[in-house]
Amino acid sequence: MNTGNLESASTLEQLKKLFGFDTFRDHQQELVEGILSGRDAFGVMPTGGGKSLCYQLPASILPGTAVIVSPLIALMKDQVDSARSNGIKAAFLNSTLAPAEVQAIEKDYIDGNLDLLYLAPERLSLSNTVSLLRKNQQGAPSFIAIDEAHCISEWGHDFRPDYLFTSRLKELFPQSPLTAFTATATEQVAEDIEKRLQLVNPVKIRASFDRKNLFYEVLAKREAPTQIVEFIRERPQQSGIIYRTSRKSVEETANMLVANGINAAPYHAGLAAEKRSTTQDAFIRDDITVMVATVAFGMGVDKADVRFVIHGDLPKNIESYYQETGRAGRDGEPSHCLLLYSAGDLGKLRFFIEAMPDEAEQGRARQLLASMDAFASVPSCRKISLLNYFDETCEVENCGSCDYCAGSFETVDATRDAQIVLSAIMRTGSRFGGIHICDIVCGANTAKIRQFEHNKLKTYGVGKDKPKTHWRSVIDALVAGKKLALSPDKFPVPQINDAATEILFGRDSFQIAIDKRVVPEKAQHRAEEIDCDHDFFHHLRALRKELADLEGVPPYVVFSDKALRAMAAYHPSNDTELLNIPGVGQNKLEKYGQRFLSSVHEYLCNHPDLTPSSKPLKKAAAPRVKQGLTETFRTTLEMLGKGMTPSSIASERGLGLSTIETHVAKLITEGESLDWQLWIDEATNQLCRQLFAEHGHSALKPIIEASNGKITYGQARIIAAIMQSEKISS
Numbered sequence: 001m002n003t004g005n006l007e008s009a010s011t012l013e014q015l016k017k018l019f020g021f022d023t024f025r026d027h028q029q030e031l032v033e034g035i036l037s038g039r040d041a042f043g044v045m046p047t048g049g050g051k052s053l054c055y056q057l058p059a060s061i062l063p064g065t066a067v068i069v070s071p072l073i074a075l076m077k078d079q080v081d082s083a084r085s086n087g088i089k090a091a092f093l094n095s096t097l098a099p100a101e102v103q104a105i106e107k108d109y110i111d112g113n114l115d116l117l118y119l120a121p122e123r124l125s126l127s128n129t130v131s132l133l134r135k136n137q138q139g140a141p142s143f144i145a146i147d148e149a150h151c152i153s154e155w156g157h158d159f160r161p162d163y164l165f166t167s168r169l170k171e172l173f174p175q176s177p178l179t180a181f182t183a184t185a186t187e188q189v190a191e192d193i194e195k196r197l198q199l200v201n202p203v204k205i206r207a208s209f210d211r212k213n214l215f216y217e218v219l220a221k222r223e224a225p226t227q228i229v230e231f232i233r234e235r236p237q238q239s240g241i242i243y244r245t246s247r248k249s250v251e252e253t254a255n256m257l258v259a260n261g262i263n264a265a266p267y268h269a270g271l272a273a274e275k276r277s278t279t280q281d282a283f284i285r286d287d288i289t290v291m292v293a294t295v296a297f298g299m300g301v302d303k304a305d306v307r308f309v310i311h312g313d314l315p316k317n318i319e320s321y322y323q324e325t326g327r328a329g330r331d332g333e334p335s336h337c338l339l340l341y342s343a344g345d346l347g348k349l350r351f352f353i354e355a356m357p358d359e360a361e362q363g364r365a366r367q368l369l370a371s372m373d374a375f376a377s378v379p380s381c382r383k384i385s386l387l388n389y390f391d392e393t394c395e396v397e398n399c400g401s402c403d404y405c406a407g408s409f410e411t412v413d414a415t416r417d418a419q420i421v422l423s424a425i426m427r428t429g430s431r432f433g434g435i436h437i438c439d440i441v442c443g444a445n446t447a448k449i450r451q452f453e454h455n456k457l458k459t460y461g462v463g464k465d466k467p468k469t470h471w472r473s474v475i476d477a478l479v480a481g482k483k484l485a486l487s488p489d490k491f492p493v494p495q496i497n498d499a500a501t502e503i504l505f506g507r508d509s510f511q512i513a514i515d516k517r518v519v520p521e522k523a524q525h526r527a528e529e530i531d532c533d534h535d536f537f538h539h540l541r542a543l544r545k546e547l548a549d550l551e552g553v554p555p556y557v558v559f560s561d562k563a564l565r566a567m568a569a570y571h572p573s574n575d576t577e578l579l580n581i582p583g584v585g586q587n588k589l590e591k592y593g594q595r596f597l598s599s600v601h602e603y604l605c606n607h608p609d610l611t612p613s614s615k616p617l618k619k620a621a622a623p624r625v626k627q628g629l630t631e632t633f634r635t636t637l638e639m640l641g642k643g644m645t646p647s648s649i650a651s652e653r654g655l656g657l658s659t660i661e662t663h664v665a666k667l668i669t670e671g672e673s674l675d676w677q678l679w680i681d682e683a684t685n686q687l688c689r690q691l692f693a694e695h696g697h698s699a700l701k702p703i704i705e706a707s708n709g710k711i712t713y714g715q716a717r718i719i720a721a722i723m724q725s726e727k728i729s730s
Contacts, residue, residue, distance in 0.1 A: 040203070063138065065117050065136060067144045109213075130182070146179070170200075228257070239291070243295055245345075247269070313345050398659075420463055422503060430493065441464075575593060634652075661714030
C-alpha cells in the first residue's frame, strides 16, 4: 500500500477538523492507527461506540478510496449524508440509483475523487463490481471495511448467505487491508468471523458491551397498551421505537398511540415499499416521534437521538435484544430500554422454533431463547446478565442502570421454598416439567397428577398458600443461579444437580429477589444532561430542523442534541467559542456556524436575563443516569442519619454489607452529604485515592489487588463515589 504523506497527516487534527472532537473515544485510536499502518483490523464495538469513525477517518487520510460493505440499502444514504456533512467525499452504489448516477459515481471512483464508497454485499459479489474496484489508480481499494460482520457467521443470530462472498476478498484484493466491525458477537462468533474472512494478524479490539448511558427495565406485561402509553407520556417529544412481533400488533399499537394523541406510525413488511421509505424518512427527520415496528426496522435507521426502545414482546435471543436496544442513545445521552415480559410470548416463540426444518438450527434457537428467557424472567442485575452473555465480566455488584439495581426488587430468603420445589423434583424422578412441579406444590387436581398419583406425594399441596407464579419464579431463579440443571431435551425438564442437593439437605441457603412494583411505576430516573434553558434548546432544534429539511438530511446530521444543549448552556458568540462545543468541526462551522451564532445572539437579545453556564464544559465525560431514591435507599439514608455504620445497618436490616455499601455509594453520587469519615479512616481514604490515581477508575479489582488486602470492595466503591462527587461539585 502507498502510505506516502501519512506521517505528515495528524489524525488528531483530522479528528477535530472533520468530526469536531479533541480526543478519541475508547479503542478508536488503536483501530484507526492499525488501518493507517496497513494492517487488517477487527473491532467488536457496541452500537453507539463510534465504529463508523474508525473507517471514515483513515479513509479521509489514505490515498485512494475505501470500500464499505453494508447490509442495508436504506442505511447507505444516511451514512453518506452524515459523512459528507463532515467534509468526507462519500458515495454509494445500489439499486435505487439511475444508470446516469451509477456511471458518475463509478467515474469518481476510478478518478480517485472519493474517500468512501458504500456497497451492499450482493452488489459486491457481481463480477463487474470486482472489475470496477480494480480500475482506480491504486488498482484496488485503499482498504475494505465489512460492517455488521456477524452476518457472515452461521453461529450468529443474523446469518446472511450474501455475506459469504466477503470470505473471498482476501484472494481478490490481497493488497487491500481488510477490516471487520460488529456490535454483537460472542467469543465463538468473533472467532468464526476472523477465520472466515482470513484476517492476517489483525489489530483486534473487543470493546466493552457496557452501554453506560442505557437504563434497562423489565416489567410484567399486564395491560401492554396502557403500560406503553403511560411510559411515552412521561417522555413528551422524545423519539422512540416500539418493537412488536406481528404486523397486526404493530398496526394495533400504532393506532392506539395515535388515538391517545401520540405522533406515531407503523412500519412492517406488509406496507408498500414507498410507504415504508416515506415513514422511515419522516421518523429520521423528527416528523414522526414514535415508530412502531417489527424487528425488520432499525438496522436501516441511522438516528442518533432515539431516547427509548420498548419491546412489547419477548425477543427471540439476547443478541437481537442487545442490538435493538442499542438503537437507543447512540449519541451517548441517557436513554431507556423497557421490555414487557409475558410467559405467553415464550410459548409463541417455541412454536416457531419447532417449525424450523433443521434440527441443529432448532437446538441453537432453543439455547438462545432459554438465555433470553432467563434474562427477562429472573430478577437480577440486567447489565451483569448482558455482559456475562457476551463473555464480559462486570466489576461492580450494583450497576445503577437497571430496575433491579435501582431498588425495584427486594431480596428475601427462599431456602424453604427452594427445598419444597427440589423435593418435588426429586420425588418425581426429575422427569417432569416446571409447570407440573408447580401444580404438585400448589395442590392442583389435574389429570396428569392423578395419572401418576402425584397427589400422594408429601410435597403435594404444601405451597398452596402462594400463587403458581411464585413457584415458577423459584424454579427459574434456581436454574439461573445454576442451583438446578435443565435436561438437554427438546422440552427441557429441571434436574437435581450437586448444588441443588446442598440446598435440599440444608447445607446451603437460597435467596430470591421479589418485585416490589405492584403496578407499573412511573420512571423514577431522570437523564442527567447539560443544564440549559429548555426553550432555548428547542429554539435551536427548530433551526436545525429547518436547515435539515432544506438539505434533505436527518436533523442529527446538522448537529447532535448534545451540541445544541451545549450551545444553549454556554452561549457561543464567535467561531472560536463555537468550535469548543463538542461535535462542532471545521466543516460544520463553515457550513452552519453563522446561522447558529446568529440564532444564539437573537435569542439572547430577546431573553437578556439568561446567563451562560459557569460549569467547565466537559467534552468527554460519560453521561450518568440518575435514579430517584427508592424506599430501600431512603431507609439506609435515615439509619445513617442516626449515626449508624454500614455494618450495623446491614446487621439490623438482615442484608449483606456489600448491599449497604452499594446504597452508600449511590447516596453519595446522588448528592447526599454523609459523614463517611466515621467509618472510613483517613489512611484508607488516602491509600485508595493514590491507587485510583495509579490504576484509573474503570475497575475496582486492580485497586483491591494493589492494596494487598488493606481495602475492601465496599470501601473502594464508596471512595470512588466520593471522588466523583467532589469532581462534579468543583
